Amino acid sequence: MxxxxxxxxxxxxxxxxxxxxxxxxxxxxxxxxxxxxxxxxxxxxxxxxxxxxxxxxxxxxxxxxxxxxxxxxPFGYPQGVAGAVTGKADPFALWDWLEARIEDGPQRNNRWQVAAGINALFPGVGPFWGNGTRRDLEHLPRKGRDRRGHGCAEFRQVETLAKGTFSVWQLAGAGAVGSQVLMGLPVLARLRRRFDxxxxxxxxxxxxxxxxxxxxxxxxxxxxxxxxxxxxxxxxxxxxxxxxxxxxxxxxxxxxxxxxxxxxxxxxxxxxxxxxxxxLAPTLHPPALKDDCFALPPGVDWTPVPEALARLRDILHPVVGTETVPLHAASGRVLAGDTRALRANPPNPNAAVDGYGFAHSATGDGPQVLPLVRGRAAAGLRYDGTVPPGHAIRILTGAALPEGVDTVVLEEDCRSDARHVAFNGPVKPGANTRKAGEDVAEGDVILPAGHRLRAPDLALLAATGHGVVPVHRRLKVAVISTGDELREAGDSADAGQIYDANRPMLTAILRGWGHEVIDLGRQPDDAGAIRRALDDAAKADAVLTSGGASAGDEDHISRLLREEGRLSNWRIALKPGRPLALAQWRGVPVFGLPGNPVAALVCTLIFARPALSLLSGAGWQEPLRMQAPAGFAKSKKHGRAEYPRARIGADGRVELFKSEGSGRISGLSWAGGLLELPYEAQEITPGDPVTFLPYAGFGL
Structure with a gap:
């Protein structure tokens, strides 16, 4: 269909x-x-x-x-009514019968008279009731309690299951479904006839x-x-x-x-x-961030990375609402709540192999020969009968165990002539069977709130009865690059210009993290243009800017955020990097990244990733940390954390890029991740254990 x-x-x-x-x-x-x-x-x-x-x-x-x-x-009446009225047990015959008799206008109709005429066809009084006219009508009582002996069921089968429904016989008063039916079915009859x-x-x-x-x-x-x-x-x-x-x-x-x-x-x-x-699950919108959420405590100067991250984790919360999406569209989405199994997996005890099933109590040691019942059990083709003790049934993998079967013997261990099956005992009780719910029981929490759904998760949700999934709305993240010197990749550029490497990098990262990207392009060093871009960005849930966040003449990002928004320059003790501009513009959080692509990537992975994850409802995400031997020697000074580009070589040792210069973009592509060096001084010699943060652990 x-x-x-x-x-x-x-x-x-x-x-x-x-x-x-x-x-x-x-x-x-x-x-x-x-x-x-x-x-x-x-x-x-x-x-x-x-x-x-x-x-x-x-x-x-x-x-x-x-x-x-x-x-x-209702489209029909209780069983037997159509035949009693029209002579045909056909609902459409009754539709046409009513259409031929109902007279309807904007201010008057004859439904009361038609109902009285139908009542006259039945013995006793009724079944219709609820005369809404000022004069008495023969055969149409005003009260339901005045009916008797008409022989019609009060409700259709569906109304006995749908609690709170009204009877098709009631013509007046609250819940007068009967009048709607009499005046609705003739309209449907004409539409059906018109469009054939x-x-x-x-x-x-x-x-x-x-x-x-x-x-x-x-x-x-x-x-x-x-x-x-x-x-x-x-x-x-x-x-x-x-x-x-x-x-x-x-x-x-x-x-x-x-x-x-x-x-x-x-x-x-x-x-x-x-x-x-x-x-219809409502889209719930969490409260916005406080206007001063990024403000640092008085006296804070250079902030160690762990303290800066802890501060972000404390002040941020999810800012996206929720929605319900079909299961097939849920990959990459973040669960809005704990999800429970709607159905056990497996739903019934079933066979784990192709073979023959029987009651274990009727078997023993040594050779066994059991007569086979007619038929078989297969996945999706349940055997409805009972297998008597001492008998067996042909059963296929995944088939629900028939009544009387608790054990299955593997086909390869049997001989059969289609009337009997022979195998050697003893067979272990319950062999080659799966219990109902042995994987997941109905009602079990199968996935926690904040979990980002992957293909294996969709399989689990489908197997446990979920066709739709409540998820957080995708976090919308706007991306802006600033600077007169920037050109779009592939365009012509003179010696004083550079290509915008940050936007392609940042938009790819954000999409890979499951966020919706609003690409606001390159903005010149012009306060008006940047203000308009920030206003457009305020339609998003968060903003990433690169460049223009320092205190120079053309650093309009920082000036606008300071004068018209709320700006906090966090002086974070890390390399590569510089003060991280955290701000709010029209109530939306802004992460002001360095313009240098190497520093922009490091700040994005270390700071923006966990912060955006928290804003999106997926919770705070720590990077994957691996211990591996160093393949280099290095003397690191006290006072800041360092994240040089690194990769694991063929010998399993961590290699560093040939230069720590943050202008060397090629090192980002060469690397397989970042080396994490702590705040304290450190002397590293080849073979010493070091902490490696693979790109894969950042979702790259």
Whole structure:
């Protein structure tokens, strides 16, 4: 079944015209077209609604788009009613019967009289009740308690399962579903006739048409509707239900539409409430950072790297909201909460090998010959019978163990003539079987909040029943390079100009970390241009700038952040590097990186990576540290941490790049990571253990 392009959810009304001004208890339609949510449509009466629906269907059919149209009234009556009224046990016969008799206008209709006429076809009094006219009508009682002996079921099967639904027989008062049905089915009958085979009606027909009509019940998402706080509840219902259906994974929606009914009908999504509500999980926005969050305590001068990192970790918190995404789109996303198994894995005791299954208690030592029962058990093809003691069954890998089987003997250890199986005992009890939930039990926490999802995690989520996943929204990070001397890579450049190496490097790093990048390009040494770029960057969750963060004449980044934002120059004791400019612009954190690509990379890996990870909801990330023997000699002075470019050579020893000059960009590509040298003085000789931070540990 192909995906629907357009979702239309309609809240119906059995009453009169509600006027030009949008009101509750009118007809409302929610539309999501090609994934884009449209404003709900107010339809003042059924005539306007029918014309609007016909126009929408015509437009979508002409455009080749598939439509799922839901209506919040029952599509059928309890079993036997259609046959009693029309002589045919066919819901569409009843639709057409009603369409031929219902007279409807904006201010009056004959539903009461038609209901009384149907009651007259049954013995006793009823089943319809709720006479809403001022005069008594023969055969139509005003109260439900006045009915008797009509012989019709009060509820359809689906209504016995959907707690809180109302009876199709009630015509007046709160929950008067009966009037909606009488006034809605004739409209659907005409639409079905107008568009012929392009329209199919679920669940009486397969959901295969270009337009599929389906019965809905917005109360399946009542909590989300209540939380919406819309003063017109009908408007909120159609908007949210259209959104939920549009966001469902295709497999989940297909599972809903797989149900079929001959006469009574069914509510779309009943039994799948969790999936629909998960699709409507609200986007929660954590509080913004405090305006002075980067301010250092009084008296702090040069800050050791560990102290600077600890300070960042203490002052930052996640700044992104949450959303629910289909499982197939969740790779690289960060879980918004602890995730529990919705289903055990495996869900049933099953066979671990191809072979023959039996009850161990009926076997013993020495040669065993057991008669085979008819049939076999295979994965996805459960054996519904019971295997008697002393008998065996052919069973394949992954098949659920039939009743009476607790042990499986490997096929290679058996001989069979298709009627008996022979093998040598004893066989260990429970051999070659897997217990239900031996991998994961239902309800177990399988992945923690803050975990970034990988391909193996998607397999685990799928196996334990998850079709959608609540995740943090991707952190949006804006990137800006500054400097008149910069040119775009590949453009012509004169002797006094250089190519912008930082933006390609930083954007690649950020995308690899799973963040959404807003590339704001190269900005000249012009305060106005940089101010505009920073204003654009404030649409993001965080900003990385490179260059212009010192105190020179053309260092407009630092001046603007100081004068119009909140700037804290952290003098961090590290090499390569310089003071790290941490600031806020319009409430958004800004990391002012050095313009030198080597220093920019080191500051990004050591400081920006864990900070951005924390902002994104993935928690603080420490780099991977490996101990390896030094393949060099070095004398390091006290007073700052150093991160020279390094790699592990063929002999397993750490090699240093030939020069520590921070202008040598080639060393970044040559290296496989960074060497971490602590704040204290250190004398290193070949063979001494040193700490190596591989690029792979930074997600590069």
């Amino acid at each position: 192909s995906r629907f392009d357009t979702i239309v959810m309609v809240d119906w009304s059995g009453g009169n015209d509600r006027g030009a001004v949008p009101k509750p208890d009118a007809i409302w339609a929610g539309v999501v077209r090609n994934g884009v949510e449209e404003e709900p449509v107010y339809l003042r009466n059924r005539q306007v609604a029918e014309a609007w629906l016909a126009g929408l269907f015509r437009e979508e059919i002409a455009a080749g788009r598939r439509v799922l149209a839901g209506f919040d009234f 085979t392009a329209v199919t009606v679920w669940p009486f027909e397969a959901a295969s048409g270009q337009v599929v009509l389906a019965e809905i019940w917005p109360s399946l998402i009542r909590d989300a509707v209540k939380a919406e706080g819309d003063d017109i509840r009908d408007r909120a219902q159609v908007r949210l239900l259209a959104r939920a259906i549009a966001r469902l994974p295709e497999a989940e929606l297909n599972a809903m539409l797989a149900i079929r009914s001959d006469e009574e009908g069914w509510i779309l999504g009943l039994g799948h409430e969790d999936a629909q509500n998960a699709a």
